[in-house]
Amino acid sequence: LGWTPKKKEVLDFDQxxxxxxxxxxxxxxxxxxxxxxxxxxxxxxxxxxINHPTLMIExxxxxxxxxxxxxxxxxxxxxxxxxxxVLKITITRVNFIQDFDKMLYxxxxxxxxxxxxxxxxxxxxxxxxxxLLVKEFLKExxxxxxDEKNYTTEELEQTFKQLIKTISKSHKLKPRQLHQSLRYLxxxxxxxxxxxxxxxxxxxxxxxxxxxxxxx
Numbered sequence: 001l002g003w004t005p006k007k008k009e010v011l012d013f014d015q016x017x018x019x020x021x022x023x024x025x026x027x028x029x030x031x032x033x034x035x036x037x038x039x040x041x042x043x044x045x046x047x048x049x050i051n052h053p054t055l056m057i058e059x060x061x062x063x064x065x066x067x068x069x070x071x072x073x074x075x076x077x078x079x080x081x082x083x084x085x086v087l088k089i090t091i092t093r094v095n096f097i098q099d100f101d102k103m104l105y106x107x108x109x110x111x112x113x114x115x116x117x118x119x120x121x122x123x124x125x126x127x128x129x130x131x132l133l134v135k136e137f138l139k140e141x142x143x144x145x146x147d148e149k150n151y152t153t154e155e156l157e158q159t160f161k162q163l164i165k166t167i168s169k170s171h172k173l174k175p176r177q178l179h180q181s182l183r184y185l186x187x188x189x190x191x192x193x194x195x196x197x198x199x200x201x202x203x204x205x206x207x208x209x210x211x212x213x214x215x216x
Contacts, residue, residue: 002028010043042095049091057083064100070107075206078107085153085201089193102191106202110188110210117188129171130181136167137178138211146204156200164196186210 005011005019049056057080065071065078072078086106094100111117140163151159164182168175179195186198186207199207 002026010040010047038095045094045097046091049087053084056087059097060087060100063097065107068104068108070104073108075209076107076203089153089197089201093193102189105187105189110186112188120184120188120190129173130177133167133171133173133178134181134185134211137163137182138208140167142208153197153200157194157196160196160199
């Protein structure tokens with residue numbers, strides 16, 4: 001036997017109880033669709049962050065940060081607000097809570113010694129303009145007065161997106177090269193949100209530190 005709700009598919013337990021109607025049970029057999037179940041899980045995580053952010057933050061602390069022994073450092077102050085900001089820009093990229101393991105660069109130093117990151121650098125740094133482009137971006141980035149205006153994440157994202165385009169255009173290059181260079185230096189990963197969003201979310205001192213140190 002099978003049953004489907006009238007309107008939306010993603011329901012919590014209370015909504016399931018409220019909407020269940022035995023008259024809507026049909027003879028078609030219920031099927032187990034693994035991909036659909038994974039999608040359900042990702043949607044429930046996203047809704048949990050919207051409706052119960054404190055619970056989602058606590059779960060993240062217990063299931064991601066604690067097992068990796070991640071806590072505050074000189075460069076990164078891991079407040080609930082910071083965790084929330086990271087979750088907001090990464091939640092659509094995960095299906096399970098464990099998927100956040102791939103984006104720990106928001107909370108600890110980048111591991112540039114793993115094989116994937118080394119291969120990423122070999123491919124990237126063959127394009128000889130990459131270090132020059134990053135230096136120009138860093139110069140412009142440090143000149144922005146973040147205290148002058150209380151920028152929203154969306155405003156910062158648009159600012160950095162335009163800055164990447166402008167620098168790339170001045171070198172008659174597509175933005176992809178600078179995007180990839182910044183992604184490598186800031187995350188060491190090919191997985192994650194857009195580069196402007198990453199820059200908007202990481203602490204400013206950490207962006208400067210990672211770009212400066214690794215360029216040198």
